[in-house]
Amino acid sequence: MAENTRPLSFTLAQQQHATGSKVTVEPDAKTNETKVPKERGMSSAHSQRFRQQDSADRRLQESTSSAPAQDVAERSTEQSILQVTPKQSLHDLYTKRDKAEAHIQSLKSRNTVLTSSAEHLKEQISNQYEAIRKMLNTDEKATLELIDIEKRVALGKLQKIIKEWTSNLEQINKSIRATQKFIDQEENQVQIQDQDSKTLSSQATEIKLTEYGYSKKIENEVQAVKIDEVRFQKLSKLIRNISTNLYSQLQRKTFLLEYSPVILDIASAHKNMLVSKDLTSMSVANEPLNVPESPLRFDKVCNVLAAKGLMRGKHYWEVYVKPSAQWCIGIAYGSIERKGKHKSTKLGRNRQSWCIELKANQLLAWHNDRNVNCSMKPSKLEKVGVYVDYEKGLAAFYDADGMKLIQEFSSITSSLFDRMHHHFTEPIYPAFRLFPFVVGSTHSDKLEICKLES
Secondary structure (H helix, E strand, O other), rough: OOOOOOOOOHHHHHHHHHHHOOOEEOOOOOOOOOOOOOOOOOOOHHHHHHHHHHHHHHHHHHHOOOOOHHHHHHHHHHHHHHHHHHHHHHHHHHHHHHHHHHHHHHHHHHHHHHHHHHHHHHHHHHHHHHHHHHHHHHHHHHHHHHHHHHHHHHHHHHHHHHHHHHHHHHHHHHHHHHHHHHHHHOOHHHHHHHHHHHHHHHEEEEEHHHHHHHHHHHHHHHHOOOOOOOOOOHHHHHHHHHHHHHHHHHHHHHHHEEEOOOOOOOOOOOOOOOEEEOOOOOEEEEOOOHHHHHOOOOOOOOEEEEOHHHHHHHOEEEEEOOOOOOOOEEEOOOOOOOOOOHHHHHHOOOOOEEEEEEOEEEEEEEEEEEEEEOOOOOHHEEEEEEEEEEEOEEEEEEEEEOOEEEEEEEEOOOHHHHHOOOOOOEEEEEEOOOOOOOOOOOOEEEEEEOOOOO
């Protein structure tokens, strides 16, 4: 490096030696740079070579001016590395090993804690199920005991009637024997015949009277001797309903674990959409509300979206729909059109939204401007449950009371709506639509997002 950074005086001396002329070096007052005057006898070619050499030396000095600082930094780093002794390096390695071992032990301890926690939760839930089973077993025994009591009462009545009929049968058999005896002896003595005739006539009269009395009781006795089947059929129906509800609740509990509270975004609500203060219910106002303009606001369709988008995981929420005769519940991308009244702004009429809609007493499922008829009777629908599995591209709508599936949007049903869209590509927002207030209507449509406890 020292050979390339020769001083200017050395270069000029070389030039003087080569040309045999004397060169005087003077500093320039303005630039503080070295000024080399030309001799009168110097040739133009030699003068040009001199200026080129001078320029090259200056560029070399500028290019190498930062090199010493870099060299110093590199040498400092090398020295610091060389200063670490093998003992210090070994000590550092031991320290790292101790930390790694401690971390592994911590992970193993965490494994023990997780296993213990899981076993505790399993025991806790098993105890709860066992309590349910005990309660069901107790109720089953009590219900079956009711049937046994009813049976014992009926059998007691039956035994009493059988006893009465057995006594009557003995009387009849007694009369038969007396009559047979009379027939056998009727050819004997006349005196005996007259005497027995009176007795037989009396017995025959008693038999007729007895038969007549019992024959009137037969129909009433048959009706009385039975179990109250109507009562127990009603009980059987109640148990069946409990079983159905229990199954529904057991299925619903899985969804409740994925419960996601939903609040409305008033900035997206149409000016005729009246949103409650707690942002969980909506209704249609008779007159437009005084609300600021916003690029997020639907200006022609009575839509409103939730404030928070869903972009991963599983989610569930419920909407109370009973007070409303016309409504639309679904999900939508945040990119759905907000302005205008064309299909791109209406839920289910585009690829950006999925919904079920009740209108004109007809319940339909919509996506990509295609619809299918839902089998659920709208009159029985009070709460709608919405379940979303983002990763699976699944959106499902349920009757939240009986957990009966109303409609599912997934890869399985994609051919009904859109072959190309069976997964979500953007954050999705719970979406709602009500229809404009009709003059003369006797009710006001309203939707309410339910507060659930998981």
